[in-house]
Amino acid sequence: MSNSTSNHLLVVGSVAIDWIITPEAEREESVGGSATYFAMAGGGLAPIQLVGVVGEDFPREAVADLEARGVDVDGLETIDGGLTFRWKGRYHENMNDRDTLETHLNCFEHFSPKLPETYKNTAHLFLANIQPSLQLQVLDAMAERPAVVGLDTMNLWIDIANEDLLKVLKQVDILMINEEEARQLSGEDSLLAAAKSVRAMGPSTLIIKRGEYGAMLFGPKDEDIFSVPAMPLAKVVDPTGAGDCFAGGFMGYLAKQGTGLTSANLRTAMMWGSVMASFCVEGFSYDQLRGLEESAIASRFEQFVRMCELPR
């Protein structure tokens, strides 16, 4: 692969405008989407290329925000006369459960990822949560198999696109899903058993996201298990995008290192995931990631290390 893209990180996913209602506040035009959150979180760690689609209603300021985080938006397609994917949701009192009030796929319904030529040799690829058939299409469009491929999916695809999902799982290194999805995909209650089953489907490494309880890493070797907590926060404003920011921090660190799936890289990447997710939930949209100072990130990372550090 060419040197110029060996530390690059390509993300393909949704770009959206959310309407978020929490028990305490509400934001009607909250820029979101998996690729957006991923890129805003990972942008500080590695140069990111973004593939997604928006309509003419997508705010120019959001594109500028991505660019300010060093994100290459050549792959962000705008549909003339189209509208951006819109989701409206309401969080319960506990800030974990949520109800979907409205979903308008708009131009996302016919999304067909188009990779600029300059993205096709990128060494690190993250396939955010979209139809497995589109994830396969992206993998096929790459000039060569990226060094590291990560993937997210959801209950819907496990349910209605299982065959395609199993196909794409054979081609990825890292799968990131939540506990419920891990149980659904594997048919196992115990996370240990679920991890064994899922890793036999293809990915050497499984990350199980547990929201406010952090995340667990299984692999790449059979007995490797690692757990990180979530950062305890004085206030959670909006949990939307936490998982995508975790993925962005995680993959961003792996891309920055560029030395593959060693145990040390994976463990440090888990910490970066947790740290970036913690900023995300402290505000609506990516408010807390916009203009985030290096020093603030470094300081929270240190705080996170202190929280996990075993006595010598």
Added chain:
Amino acid sequence: MSNSTSNHLLVVGSVAIDWIITPEAEREESVGGSATYFAMAGGGLAPIQLVGVVGEDFPREAVADLEARGVDVDGLETIDGGLTFRWKGRYHENMNDRDTLETHLNCFEHFSPKLPETYKNTAHLFLANIQPSLQLQVLDAMAERPAVVGLDTMNLWIDIANEDLLKVLKQVDILMINEEEARQLSGEDSLLAAAKSVRAMGPSTLIIKRGEYGAMLFGPKDEDIFSVPAMPLAKVVDPTGAGDCFAGGFMGYLAKQGTGLTSANLRTAMMWGSVMASFCVEGFSYDQLRGLEESAIASRFEQFVRMCELPR
């Protein structure tokens, strides 16, 4: 304090016979109770003295099991013609939530802890979950203030015995409660805010137990936070007693060290708590702790360390 008791650990709590129903199995005469679980878990780490009460129906084999773990049962009172505290509960499919089907306090209703003279100079004291007024009575009965005092409580006492609870909290070093109890006691949603509020009530150190998600430690200094996961297990047979075994492992390690609440001691104690709880839930009652080999404990502790270890 006298040397002979400087590494001893006194526990005062319930001794019970449970009837446990899980989605997959059932045990009708399952020896339980907070003090029993605590002593069986901590017994491998420090010499334990147990204060509790049982009826004539309490199985002699269970007393022998405690003694085999090095537990001093001089403080275990048997009420002539009395019956042991009995609890019957059913776990839900997720093995976390449970319904109480029956509670018969029996001789536990009029429990008044009686400390043998040899217990009164013990340096480490754990007040398991009983009425706060009885917890105060135990503290008063000690010849001197123990070096380390830990305490557990529950929603019921936060609710109906709040005044006594606040009195006893002023006199303890470590409070161990679950998330819901921490929120109830403090009136705060955020665990950070809850910890700040609870630590202002007296205990320098707060441990918030999170079941299958592990536990968090706040204190003894203001900014000290430490998190441990729970050990992922192939199969959870019966979660009853997990929190008490966590407390037993935690306090057992502190007593064994005998060097107070240093950050290193507390962090290592958290790991011992998590490890001992993991054995507990793999069987009914304390089945997995009875006759547990040193080597099996050491091996799981190493496994636990590997799961938490940060890259250098």
